[in-house]
Amino acid sequence: MRGHQSVIAVTERSQVGEARREANRLAELAGFGAVEAGNAAIVAAELATNLVRYAVEGRLLIQTESTAARTSLILLSDDRGPGMENLGACLTDGYSTGGTPGNGFGAMRRLSTVFDLHSSVPGGTVIYARIDRPVDRSAAAAARDQPGFSWGVVNRPMPRETVSGDTWRIEEREGLLAVMVADGLGHGPEANAAAELAGDVFDRDPFGAVSGLLTDAHETMRGSRGGAVAYAQADARRGSLNFAAVGNIAGSLRSAADGTSRGLFSHNGTVGVQVRKVQTFDYEYPHNALLILHSDGLQSRWSLDAYPGLAQRHPGVIAGVLARDFDRGRDDLTVAVIRRGAEGRSDAAG
Incomplete structure (x- = not known):
């Protein structure tokens, strides 16, 4: 968490x-x-x-x-x-x-x-x-014996704000991973309060059905500003990802084999205000592939291709480079990078 x-x-x-x-x-x-x-x-x-x-x-x-x-x-x-x-x-x-x-x-x-x-x-x-x-x-010993994940997240408020209107959650358990990214409408404390309501839903049952989490978030966020929300669950054994999103949380899966990326589908709407449909989507999540989720504080035309070797670095490093070089500079920013594959003690190459 x-x-x-x-x-x-x-x-x-x-x-x-x-x-x-x-x-x-x-x-x-x-x-x-x-x-x-x-x-x-x-x-x-x-x-x-x-x-x-x-x-x-x-x-x-x-x-x-x-x-x-x-x-x-x-x-x-x-x-x-x-x-x-x-x-x-x-x-x-x-x-x-x-x-x-x-x-x-x-x-x-x-x-x-x-x-x-x-x-x-x-x-x-x-x-x-x-x-x-x-x-x-x-639990730590059991986690080392499980097929797992590694991840890194950057979350920053927009310039001159003291609190971010975005929030995120990640939980890992026995080869499963659950993640949530939310972007409250607007900026500042009220946007943060709206986004954290989606976080509260995740905290209560991070491995609940993805469609149910998004439906619960819609009801919980009523009366707030509302926002964009994405929930996902990954299974390291099956190599699968279940994803549901409403609003402008962008998601993609980047293959480790050939570097190609596949976008994840998000419905139009505002969670807590207007959601016409909640639908989940299933994707293949191969070993060493990268799941990248971000709010609209990150430019949509980011790319890892201009950085030789970056895709093989720790996900926290990848998130840091994307946040540094593709920050719009006028919005709250969250970028989460998750690799299907456990991490070593030190990934730095000589």
């Missing part, structure tokens, strides 16, 4: 301390112990320091999320800097282009449960780091 989050612009040195303190605060809210929270703060400080030293338009997203097996603190940095020409060397202890000891990347990888990045020259860098705290060791 989605937890708390903060978005910090990192352009000067005082914001390094802000990033460190915020990572520590959110880790403590998520139930991390002192050592784990301290590790999260170290990773945040390293990411923020690199943004100040080398980047242009640096930004750090810090978020928490929970599943049955784990609670996680996620750090996602993005920038429009010069990029890293020699990525393998940059990831090696002792390498530096800025006159420092060059141990930052190594430290971040060692302290992270999952660590990955993508860098374009020019264009900038996106780095994803996740630190996990197991909450149920038996």
